[in-house]
Amino acid sequence: MNSDVILVIVVATALVFDFTNGFHDTANVVATSISTRAMPPRVAVTMAAALNFAGAFISLAVAATVAKDVVQADVVTPTVIFAGLIGAIAWNIATWALGLPSSSSHALIGGVVGSAFAASGANAVIADGVLGKVLIPAVVAPIVAFVAGGLAIAIIYRIVGRLSPGPVTRGFKLGQVASGGLLALAHGTNDAQKTMGIITLTLVANGTISADSNVPTWVVIASATAIALGTYTGGWRIIKTMGTKIIKMDTAQGFTASGAGAAVILASSHFGFPLSTTQVINGGIMGAGAGKRVSAVRWGVAGNIVVAWLLTMPCAAVIGAAVYGITDLFGAGAAGPLVVSVAALLMLAAAFVRRAQQQTPVPG
Amino acid sequence: MIPLAQIVETKALLQTVAYSLVAAIGVTTAFSVAIYGVTRAAEFRRDERTIASTAAGALAAFALGICVAAIVLAVIVMTTK
Secondary structure, three states: OHHHHHHHHHHHHHHHHHHHHHHHHHHHHHHHHHHOOOOOHHHHHHHHHHHHHHHHHHOOOOOOOOOOOOEOHHHOOHHHHHHHHHHHHHHHHHHHHOOOOOOHHHHHHHHHHHHHHHHHOHHHEOHHHHHHHHHHHHHHHHHHHHHHHHHHHHHHHHHHOOOOHHHHHHHHHHHHHHHHHHHHHHHHHHHHHHHHHHHHHHHHHOOOOOOOOOOOHHHHHHHHHHHHHHHHHOOHHHHHHHHHHOOOOOHHHHHHHHHHHHHHHHHHHHOOOOOOHHHHHHHHHHHHHHHHOHHHOOHHHHHHHHHHHHHHHHHHHHHHHHHHHHHHHOOOOOHHHHHHHHHHHHHHHHHHHHHHHHHOOOOO | OOOHHHHOOHHHHHHHHHHHHHHHHHHHHHHHHHHHHHHHHHHHHHOOOHHHHHHHHHHHHHHHHHHHHHHHHHHHHHHHO
């Protein structure tokens, strides 16, 4: 009974994380299309949600591999996973409130690393894995995307620079629809699988399914639905930052950022080095701006985004460790996760009420 | 202490960087060549320069073919990973 309660709490928390993942990362897919008016905002977000949903069904190959290279498998318990998820959700909500695009995957890995560290000490963390699989790619991703975006836009301006702007603008808008669709599909495939992996891992740890079982169908449908709903809800603050605050984007730059971004993400995925979608698209936007004119990039905004990237793993890890510490105070049963879940829901409700009150116009 | 080169799969990382750059620049260049071809073909047609228009149209079709192939390859990468 006790383990079933924990199971339900962890599954629900994983789906909430999946929702925030879609919500937070909508901007990666639609910001450039909305900013250049390639698609109306609601159409762009609906298309992204539908393709995220479809993407979640495309492949299940890596569903069970999340976090396996960064923490020792034997320390991963449902409570460790729960604390890690809360760390990731908290960081996603904090960065959304500040309108800063940051990697949901890095937040999840940071949260799990922090909670595993709090549960079993430094030996629980595979330092080589964290460095080789997460930190080095996190440095490489934005640099590659920046260089690709910069070089691509320079070439594009040379090719189409003297043509009449009407057909060129229409052409790049069409290109943005296609590249945005590919990005949404890739995002659904990659990120929904992380949640499927987390839920499957918890079901195995709880003894509900055996270790060699396939991912249950209800897990696939629930994860696909959660990420699609999150995407449809849309993190408009982050869309605004990416679409209008980093650079003032024309259609060629919007296509370069999303087209080059999709190419970088899928090429790296093919070679087994999947890079963060958020970092690639933002690096691509900055590169497309700098390729036109270095001063076209608002470097202050870009600097804030880079700081958020640097802080993502450590902050999610600290929150994950703190949450594990709190749950541990209540013993090994379901009481700890239950208390933390209720407290988190109350804090969220209070934040929404406060926001609603601030938005209510003063009468008369 | 383990050398950094052993922790990071240097070859895979360099391959990733090289192919990412080639894919990103290749696809965006191909698409802009397609736009160039379509636009120029329409201009030549207006000027009744049939051969030039056909050549520009063929260039656009070839470049678009590269883009479609890239999309198909991308979907294959997603489904086989």
